Amino acid sequence: MNDEYTDNKIETKAADSSSGSYAPPAEKIPAQEAPDQELYHAKSFWTKWVFCQDAKVIGIQYALTATAIGMIGLILSWGMRLQLGFPETFSFLGPATYYQSVTMHGMIMVIYLLTALFLGGFGNYLIPLMVGARDMVFPYVNMVSYWMFLVAVLVLIASFFVPGGPTGAGWTLYPPQAILPGTPGSEMGIVLMLVSLSLFVIGFTMGGLNYVITILQSRTRGMTLMRMPLTIWGIFTATVLALLAFPALFVACIMMTLDNLLGTSFFMPEIFTMGEKLDYAGGSPILFQHLFWFFGHPEVYIVALPAFGIVSDLISVHARKNVFGYRMMVWAIVIIGALSFIVWAHHMYVSGMNPWFGFFFATTTLIIAVPTAIKVYNWVLTLWRGNIHLTIPMLFSLGFIVTFVNGGITGLFLGNVIIDVPLSDTYFVVAHFHMVMGIAPLMVVFGAIYHWYPLITGRHLNQTLGKIHFWVTFVGAYAIYFPMHYLGFIGVPRRYFEMYDSPYMTSGVGLNQFITVAALIVGFTQFLFLYNIFTSWYKGEKSERNPWKANSLEWHTPDYPPTHGNFGKELPVVYRWPYDFSVPGSDKEYIPQHVAPSEVPTAKAEQT
Amino acid sequence: MFVAIIFALIIVGSIIFHFWSPWWWTPVASNWGNIDDTIILTFWVTGAVFVAVCLFMAYCVWAYRYRPDRKAEYKPEDKKLEFRLTWLTALGVVALLAPGLVVWNKYITVPENALKIEVVAYQWGWNYRLPGDDGILGKTSVGLINDDNPYGLDSNDPNSKDDILVMDADLHLKINQPVKIELRSLDVLHNFYIPQFRAKMDTLPGIITYYWFTPEKKGEYEILCAEYCGTGHYAMRGFVKVDEEQEYSDWLAKQISFEKMLAKNKLEKNLLIAEKN
Amino acid sequence: MSQFDITKLPKGSKGFMHDWGSDQRAFKGVPWGKAMMWIFLLSDTFIFSCFLISLMTARASTVVPWPYPSEVFGLTVFGTSVPLLLIAIMTFVLITSSGTMAIAVKYGYEKNRKLCGWFLLATAIGGLTFVGMQAFEWSKLIFHDGVRPWGNPFGAEQFGAFFFMVTGFHGTHVSIGVIFLFIFARKVFRGDFDTGRRGYFTSMKSDYEAIEILGLYWHFVDLVWVFIFAFFYLW
């Protein structure tokens, strides 16, 4: 390497005296700690595009697979909505098919769409680029991770075609019903679901280890943890959560598979059903619920934290202003992640567990609102006194804030244990989690796609279609889920195939029809978006390099769009955080991360 | 401009919808009016924050929209502001949580004079059992269930003889009489939920769970199963009737006790055998 | 290129702060593979914890008496029943294999090809013995004592279910370890780590660090066994 970096002494003293943080002194960047990563160079079409070890290609593979299965999830939701809105007109769905649709819809959306898209898709594409690495640390394992995911998806799809159909146990898969004949898909469907989930966990672990180690151990020179874009912080924390939460799901899957296939009684108590006593005895259904939610609650933050991170970056770039309170934002992400492991039983307030747990879990649950609230404040304070470009990514970010705050606040209702009693298992819960998980993070996904599409393809998405996509999706989805809360207040339980003429439900009929129509419109708009993605790939307006004038490394690669190895001959050296927009004293409107202080001598940027 | 207005309109629309919506909870018919109060309190606190945050956002979008001559402020952090906001939020959390926990404490503390009633859930319906004059419910076990003994009652337990069994019929409750609902399931998870009473709890096979309430309004209320329990989940309904003192005693007098049911079953069986012979 | 010198870094908690606040690496001087193995083991710890905590709750809540380990796991030698004999030998073998593994790692760092390879082989054989004895124990429990995952003659049926599941899961870990030990022994004897021969699948070079990483895994599997041992045989 260059001679100017041969000084390998680390100036702890200087850093010490300034702010207590150990950021390396501005101009002096320590020597490279390890030799450059050796990369596998593809030799054939197969190793280049199919069994590819380049994280960028793997990311796209993940994203496309997740989107494909996500479309199935979306179409399933139409079937459900048609049944709920017009129960007399569309009788092609029987109750069994309905419950299978609900189950597959929930599972696909949470695990196979959002988790895979955020971590597998955006994680793979962005992590190496944003931290200044050539690739993931173990490209081969990373490739296997994608193929495991694909197999998991195929097994899931296969369950649609086995006798009895896919499982209809609800995405929570609660035993004993999940494996008893009173539930649709209790023959092969449930087994394939459990196998698919286990494969997903194994595949994810391979990928997740890569993401974590790449971020911890493979950053470029000058890229301290506190100079990483919040996108990376979000994905990093979410991955750690996943590595620690998925084991509980994995164990639950194994135990339930054994209960089903071998007749063990881990989760199965004595049961009398269909006129006979079953061979099970002594198991505990609540144990499954604990295992499931020990995974399940962190899981919802696994899909929320990357969204938090990405949206921070989108807001900052498109408002031309630094993220307000970066340090607090990082700590908030980490604290939310840590707390998410001690709130799981708020899903079990009325499950029959010891009622005294209610006090503890209500308290921890509401405490999470504090770091989350800080994030919300900081997003709107980033807009304050910014110079806001109302680009499509910015629109989606604004939509995210509204829907997330709305959904988060209804979470506070549910978290307060006594309020959860009447509302649990009603449409209030359905509205809560669609607002906070179905809509809010998806808004970020869409915003992120509009934001990074030029980087990936070198072309812009069509702006007019984009605006239509945003307004219909945002207003439409809000119109679906805001009124849905009130169905919950009436008392309508979730997972009801039909309400019949229940005395107090008649007033909700019109509302249900309205929701269905809105859902269909919003759903069709997504196909418009897909059309936009595919046509813009080769017809879209050509994008110049760094069209949004962003600072983070991914926009500053020597080749645009970035190629294998990401950074050409030499890795970049980082001197600042990625949020130096509108720095006083500087004539530049933005200062990318790799610009040395000596190149912008007049800038009064705070040292980070 | 346009964008900011639409966002503001969505917020205003939400408020209007909230206050003028025809969809709201059914009037409470038990002592759990406190739950409604906590919900209302939560609405005010969180609603205020929601409106404030979102309107502030809309204002920013309008006031700081892109102008080529505008330069955004450079301000990485403001410790004092963040500190204040954190504490304000913490205060909000306490305001929500404290009353909630007080009511929860009430919810899990069953009064002494509560009448114990057992609800037996199965795929897909409800049965009930009331203690006889002794006020004690006899022991049960899944292993003992058969055609003659659908509840699996232990006939050796002296407390079980006078237990009153209400099968495939509506449950009646006496007005203003606190009841402790003891929940039992024969097969899978269910949840005994009556929206007007606000209370609910899962039933589990192998475990007895409970909750309590005092019905305070005469009338007929629909029972909904609120935990997914298989294909018939949505059809698992039933009715509870809240009666005045007199009606209730009349109803109770017509119910059959375990002992009588055993005798009746035996008689029928003997008759059947006699017929065959 | 100038070399980075990890010996010059601050020590103690200050050092920790420094490392995490610095650039490039949070764990200074720790190779990627090793860091990855540590994190993986952390994740794996959660798996075994979930298993064992489930076992604890099942055992605490069962109404049927839990079988006595000394009765179930006794072995009759020359007419007298010795409790926990087999299991003691198994544990001894596994712990010993941890020792040979540690020696293999040491010789690996000394680039002593021969000895490293032999000790790896010894470790593999230790692991294989362990798995073999476990298979013997399983077949004794199944065919002789009539213990099944769905029931057993000694008491609570969860006993058999948890026993087979948890020891089976651990045995799978050991077996995977044994396979890798054999592969690595072969690599060492062939001198792959000295010549920088590329891996068959990954087509990447590797060196003796790989032995240490495998060692981490092996020690972890042993440590887990200690817990399983305590939970099933001593409790």
Ligand code: HEA
């Ligand atoms: C991305 C996913 C996501 C996220 C982020 C959240 C966030 C939260 N969730 Fe939600 N939740 C789900 C996904 C998610 N949830 C899902 C999928 C289910 C159902 C699963 C099923 O049963 O199928 C569920 C169910 C669920 C339940 C169980 C309901 C039941 O089944 O009975 C509860 C109960 O406590 C709950 C609470 C919360 C809380 C307190 C938060 C908090 O983190 C929210 C914090 C955010 C805010 C509070 C908003 C911002 C704050 C401010 C603007 C400041 C104002 C604050 C104050 C005045 C204090 N959620």
Ligand code: HEA
């Ligand atoms: C991220 C999660 C997610 C998403 C996006 C959705 C989207 C939708 N969901 Fe669903 N839903 C769940 C997660 C999700 N859902 C879960 C976990 C359950 C619980 C299951 C259970 O009870 O077991 C559930 C249950 C559920 C129910 C309750 C059924 C019942 O209890 O009986 C209903 C009813 O209306 C419903 C409707 C819809 C509708 C109309 C849509 C949408 O159609 C809304 C409109 C569409 C969008 C806002 C955009 C959709 C975009 C994509 C699908 C991605 C495309 C991606 C790219 C192009 C990159 N869902």
Ligand code: CUA
């Ligand atoms: Cu019974 Cu749902």
Ligand SMILES: [Cu+2]
């Ligand atoms: Cu949760």
